[in-house]
Amino acid sequence: MPYKTILTILSAGPNPLRGLNAAISKAISWDAHLEVLCVGIDAALHSYSYAEISPTLMQGTVVEAQAAARALSQEAKTELNRQGMQRFTITPIVTQAGLLPGVIRRHARFCDLVVTPRPYGDDAGPDAPSLVEAALFEAGVPVLIVPDGIDAWTTPRRIAVAWNESDEALAAVNRALPILVEAETTFITIIDPPQHGPDRSDPGGLLAQYLARHGVRCEVDVLARSMNRISDHLIRVSTDRDIDLIVMGAYGRARWSEAMFGGATRDMLEQCTVPVFLAR
DSSP states (O other): OOOOEEEEEEOSSSSTTTTHHHHHHHHHHTTOEEEEEEEEEEOHHHHOOGGGOOHHHHHHHHHHHHHHHHHHHHHHHHHHHHTTOOSEEEEEEEEEGGGHHHHHHHHHTTOSEEEEEOSSSTTOOTTHHHHHHIIIIIIOOOEEEEOTTOOSOOOOSEEEEEOOSOHHHHHHHHHTHHHHTTSSEEEEEEESOOTTSTTTTSTTHHHHHHHHHTTOOEEEEEEOOOSSOHHHHHHHHHHHTTOSEEEEESOSSOHHHHHHHOOHHHHHHHHOSSOEEEEO
């Protein structure tokens, strides 16, 4: 079943409409309703404690956040009308940074997919990583990360599934089925499978059977690990196989661990050059 409600989240930054065009293209291609959430962050508590904040200062930061949300809403509406988008809803909201996960959960949990730009890079806003993590962890909604330079969504022809037998990877495959069935080829990419694992004689075989029964045309790629980071392997696969989309489980390790020591999810969010579909 294709996605019928798509959410994109806009927030302050050098290019606040990043990712909007890709979300519009995605919604049009699947005849879906597009929800646009325009977030204004009340920054008062970033630099002050409650005891230091005067009522005047608090009121001023709230007004600034409201103005930012309204400006984003107007810019988004102008772009949506320019592209002839018919089915959309624009919702301006104001919240504090600490309450952001709960706000995103409330608006995202009844959506099928969140489309958002890469949360790292020169054009990314300061709250972009938090928006992605809130959708994944709080709302439990899959997220499509669109790298810079990709303004329009086209149906992927060649997809790589990063498969490691984890619950997160299986959740990503299940959530990505509407995309996988439309692809020409899906490569089940397995990097350095365990020698004594239960599927050592046929790595990825059960997943390939499962996908084939859904009408997905797939192949299994088993790769030796020759580089330190899994993300480096995935990026090389995306180049060698001319991949249009990578599907992978998100944050198999704790977020704080990936933030401090790195991890496949964090590395892909920082380096991805093709769209990445994440779920957990």
